[in-house]
Each structure stands twice: as structure tokens, then as C-alpha cells.
Amino acid sequence: MKKAWKYIFIAFVLIFIYAPILILIFYSFTDATNIGAFRNFSLHNYVTLFTTEAIREMIIGTICLAVGSAALATLFGTAGAIGSFYSSRKAGMFYESLNKVPVINADVVTGFSICILLVVVLGISKETYIPLVIGHVVLCAPFVYLSVIPKLKQMDPSIYEAALDLGATPAKALRSIVIPQISSGIVSGFALAITLSLDDYFIATYTKPATFDTISTYVVNATKGQQTAIKTALWALSAVIFVVVALIVAISYLRGARAENVQKAERSKA
Amino acid sequence: MKTWKFSRKSLGIPYAVFLLLFVALPLLVLVYYAFTNGEGHFTVSNLTGFFTDPNTLGTLCYSFAIAAVTTLVCLLLAYPTAYILATSNLKRKQVWLLIFIMSMWINFSLRMTALKEVLTLIEGNLARYPFLNAVVGMTYDFLPFMILPIYNTISRLDGALIEAAKDLGANDTAAFLKITLPLSVPGIISGVSMVFLPAMTNYVVLDMLYNSTYIMGSLIGSYFSAYNWHGGSMIALILLAIIIVFTVATNGADDSDRAGIGGALL
Numbered sequence: 001m002k003k004a005w006k007y008i009f010i011a012f013v014l015i016f017i018y019a020p021i022l023i024l025i026f027y028s029f030t031d032a033t034n035i036g037a038f039r040n041f042s043l044h045n046y047v048t049l050f051t052t053e054a055i056r057e058m059i060i061g062t063i064c065l066a067v068g069s070a071a072l073a074t075l076f077g078t079a080g081a082i083g084s085f086y087s088s089r090k091a092g093m094f095y096e097s098l099n100k101v102p103v104i105n106a107d108v109v110t111g112f113s114i115c116i117l118l119v120v121v122l123g124i125s126k127e128t129y130i131p132l133v134i135g136h137v138v139l140c141a142p143f144v145y146l147s148v149i150p151k152l153k154q155m156d157p158s159i160y161e162a163a164l165d166l167g168a169t170p171a172k173a174l175r176s177i178v179i180p181q182i183s184s185g186i187v188s189g190f191a192l193a194i195t196l197s198l199d200d201y202f203i204a205t206y207t208k209p210a211t212f213d214t215i216s217t218y219v220v221n222a223t224k225g226q227q228t229a230i231k232t233a234l235w236a237l238s239a240v241i242f243v244v245v246a247l248i249v250a251i252s253y254l255r256g257a258r259a260e261n262v263q264k265a266e267r268s269k270a
Numbered sequence: 271m272k273t274w275k276f277s278r279k280s281l282g283i284p285y286a287v288f289l290l291l292f293v294a295l296p297l298l299v300l301v302y303y304a305f306t307n308g309e310g311h312f313t314v315s316n317l318t319g320f321f322t323d324p325n326t327l328g329t330l331c332y333s334f335a336i337a338a339v340t341t342l343v344c345l346l347l348a349y350p351t352a353y354i355l356a357t358s359n360l361k362r363k364q365v366w367l368l369i370f371i372m373s374m375w376i377n378f379s380l381r382m383t384a385l386k387e388v389l390t391l392i393e394g395n396l397a398r399y400p401f402l403n404a405v406v407g408m409t410y411d412f413l414p415f416m417i418l419p420i421y422n423t424i425s426r427l428d429g430a431l432i433e434a435a436k437d438l439g440a441n442d443t444a445a446f447l448k449i450t451l452p453l454s455v456p457g458i459i460s461g462v463s464m465v466f467l468p469a470m471t472n473y474v475v476l477d478m479l480y481n482s483t484y485i486m487g488s489l490i491g492s493y494f495s496a497y498n499w500h501g502g503s504m505i506a507l508i509l510l511a512i513i514i515v516f517t518v519a520t521n522g523a524d525d526s527d528r529a530g531i532g533g534a535l536l
Contacts, residue, residue, distance in 0.1 A: 006354045013351045017373050017413065020384035027387075035387045076285045083282015095282065098289040101297070104463070104517050106471040108487045109506045112494060113296035120499055121299055138292050141285070174278060195375055201474050202487075206494060219379035223386065223478055238380040245375045249368055 021238060028235035033228050048233035049240070055218075055233065062198060062214040069136035070193035076137065077144025077193075078186050082178065084145075085152040099142045111135060111206035119207070131207035136197045143196060144189030151185035152178075297510070303503035316504035326489065330508075333485040336401070337469040340408040344465050345458065347409070348416035352457075353450070356424040367421055371414040378411055382478040385410050389479065400476075400483045407475040412468060416461035423457030424450065459520045467513055 027035045031042040049055060084095035102110055118124045118131040126132070155178070163173035179186075201216040208217065215237075222230050307313045320326045355366055373381065385407060390396055396403055427450060435445040471487035484492075486509055493502030 006350075006358070010351055010354050013347055013413075014370070016347075016410070017370065020388040020410070021373070021376065021381055023388060024384035034390075036391045076288055079281045080285025080289075081282075083279055083285065086278040087282060091279075091282075095286065095289070098293050101293050104467075104513060106467055106487065106509055106513060108471045108473070108490050109300075109509050109513075110296075112490050112502055112506050113300045114292065115494070116303060116499055116503065117292075117296040117299045120303075134292055137288075141288070145285075170277060174281075178278075199375075199378055201379065202472075215377050216379045219377070219383060220474055220478060223379075223383055234380065234383060238376070238384060241376055241380060245372060249372050249375070253365065253368060 024235050025239040028239050045232050045236035048229055049236040058213045058218045066194045066197035069133055069197050070190055073137045073140035073193045074144050074190045077141040078148050081145045081148035099145050102138050103142045107202040111203035115206040127209045135203040135207040139203055140193035140196050143192050147189035148182055148185040151182035155181050300503045300506055303499050304507045316500055329484045333470040336404050337466045339405050340469040341462055341466045343409050344413055344416040348420055352417050352420035356421050371418050374414040386479050396480045400481050403479050404476055404481055407479050408469045412465045415464040419460035420457040423454045427453055463520050
């Protein structure tokens, strides 16, 4: 009896989380302009989604921005984490505390302050994309740093020393000893950076060129506008993104489970 | 001339410069703008203006109320969910957890569109319940960020402690109240810090739900649209002060939980 209540509760939470998006996905396959007003099934939303130039540009732009700024953030964040980890305690504190600022700060404040510095004070035009990219790297790099640091701490320092004793240069030892051992942290930092950039609204709003839109800024403007065809085409976009996210989560889970099984098998052999 | 030698320490220099230029410097500029007027003269009128105008003070209180209620609702939904998932004997708990938090990887603006459509269907006119809708919207957006850290702390709990409590005569309720709940406080704090502050500032959630009430973030947005950098900087600075107080009060909740959001996927 008690058990039943538990499952009813988590079912209720699941419904709260997923019902709106699933209802929207259902209506994306109809010709309805408001949900609840169902008439006929139709794929016209998907046709609009894949043939409207503006939507295609905005999706490609969002992905390019996410991959580009995540790559830069990974470079900065990883190098920063390695540098900070091998620095003196004091220097480490310096990295740690400044790195923390964008993490705990509200995105509105981060975006606004970067806009003030770069656009208002330094006069860099938003049309150059420089403020936007810098803003997204500021948003993402601290999280890469936070994903890499624990891997550095888990590492056995004597392997690096051994490589030096055996004649490797510090650069070579770093490349072939340290980097491989922290690679899982770098990869998850990169993935996190991509999701942060994709989901950002505030930093983009305050720093983006007037003619450029990310998915977030585009959708927010479209819901305020009156263009019904675009509005319902975005329902189709929700469906596509839902499927893509579900696939990525499933694939990464299955790969993780397989890696775990391999590890278990190796351990039981040893 | 001394030749430059590669060292691991020097790898961090680009990031140190980056942090100074684009994290520290913007905050200094913010302070400068907050305490000057259009002619560049020092002034405290932005500060006193904020604390004497009943509108802005009202916005501050309203944001606190929305953030507090949202955090409470998230906690009341997330704690039992995380507890049930972490202590259940379901096979593949990890899959269930992923199902609960997967929604945070779907673009929030699309999720908000979905919520707006459903709420419009239920309520007819969204303007009728601005406070309720704001809380529902924020909860819908931030719930996964509360579930994940609480789940992590509960699932790491040592089950032997609970068994020991029961051996010593505690019933289920007592064991929960004396062992599980106190030991899951770090997860709760982590979750609260990831929900409370965004709920004070994330005004686009209100915008998308056709909600014309203002929270602190909306003030920055409206100063930004009016090119009033000085007024906007002061609001940003006040928010920053609130964030610092909040962070110190929660004693710098474990940052690894935030990084863990990416780790959950990989």
C-alpha cells in the first residue's frame, strides 16, 4: 500500500515534467494553431521547420556558436585547471575564486557586465560576434575547469615524475601522461559547455548582433510575435530536439553501462 | 637572456588573464557605472533611488517571495522523488534518474512554450494568476536541478547507518528524521543554491508566460532596453550583493554538483 503511494507520487512528478512537452509534440503533428483545437493530422509544421531559411540559419548559428565557444572554453578551462593544480596554494586560490564567480553569478548579471565592458566601455561592435563569443566562453570555461580539477586530483603524481626520470620533456610527459588521465574530465567538461551554450538566453540577448539569433532568443521572440506558422513550426522543433536529446542520453548511458561491464569483468579476472 | 622554459604552471596563464579581463574587470566596471551618473560624476543616487522607490523595493520583495515559494515547491517535489528513486529496489536506477533530469537538456525556451500552451488551455487567461504562474514556470524550469544533487547525496549514504539505527530500536520515521534527513542536507543546500537565485533573476520565464509582473532580473532587462547603463549596473550590483550573501550563508555549496550535471550524461 505504502509502495503504491510512492509510485503514484513519482508518476505525478514525471507527468508534471513531461506532459506539456509531449502534448506539444502531439499537436505538432496536426494543423491546430492552439493546443486543444485539434482538427486534422498534418506534417506542415515539419515542412515549415525544414524549409524556412530563417529557422535553418538560426539552428546552424546556435550549433556553431555552441561548438566554437565550447571548444575555446575547453582549451582555456583545461589549461587553466592544469596550471592552477600545479601552482602554489596562493595562485590556486586565485584561480579557484575567480573561476567561481561566473558559476554562482546570475546569468543576467554576467551578460550585462560583459556588455557594459566590451560594448559600452571598449566600444567593440556587437556585430563582430566578439562580445557574444567571449560571453559564452565566460559562461562555459569555469565548468570545464570544475570538471577537470577532480581528475587531476585523482591522478597518481608519481607516473609523471617517472616519465621525467625516464627522459621525457615536461611537455611530452604532459601530453602522454597527464592529458590521457584527465581526458574523461575534459570530454564531460566539453559536453557540459555545449549544453550551457545551447541553453543560454541572457548572455546572448545582451551581447549578440541584432540580426543573429540563437534558438533561445528566436523562440522567445517568436512566442511574443503573431506569426502562427513560425509558432507552430517551433512545436515541431521541440519534437526534433526531444528525440535528439533522448537518443544522446540513451546512447551515452548504454556506452557507460558497457564500459562499466568491461571494468567489472576485468576486475573479476584480476 | 633567460630562455623561457615550459612548465606546467605557465599553462594556466592564458586562463588567468582571461579571468582577470572578462570576469574581474566587468565587475569593476559595474561598480564604476553603478556609482556614477551620465556625466561621469560620482553619485549615490542610483543606490538611494533604489531603496526609496516603493516600486523597486516592491520588486525586490516580490522576487524574494517568488524565489522562496519556488524553492520550497521544488524541494517538496524533488526530495521525495530523489528519496524514492535512491532507496527503491528498482532495477536500473540510473536510467530512472536520467529520465527525471533529461528534460534539462531540452532548450528551456521550447519547454516554456509547451508550458505556456498548456497553462493557457487550463486557465484561459494567463494574466489572472501572475504569482501562481511564475512559481509554476520556475518550478517547471528548475526542478531537475533540485532532484539531481539530492539524489546524489542520498544514494551515497551508508546504508549501514540506517540498519544500525533500526537495530538500536528506531522505527522507520525516527531513522529517517535522525539519519537520512540530516545527512542529505548538503544535497538540499546544493539544490537550493541552484534554484533560489535563478528564480529571482530569470525574468524570461515570466516574459514567456505573458506575465507582466517584474522580478529583479526584469529591472536589468528594462534598463538595458532603455540604454540606462548606470541604473542597470546598480541593479546588477545589488543582485551581486544578494548572491554573495546567499553564497556565504550556504557556505559555498559544493560546486562539484554543478559540474555533475554534465557528468550525469557521461
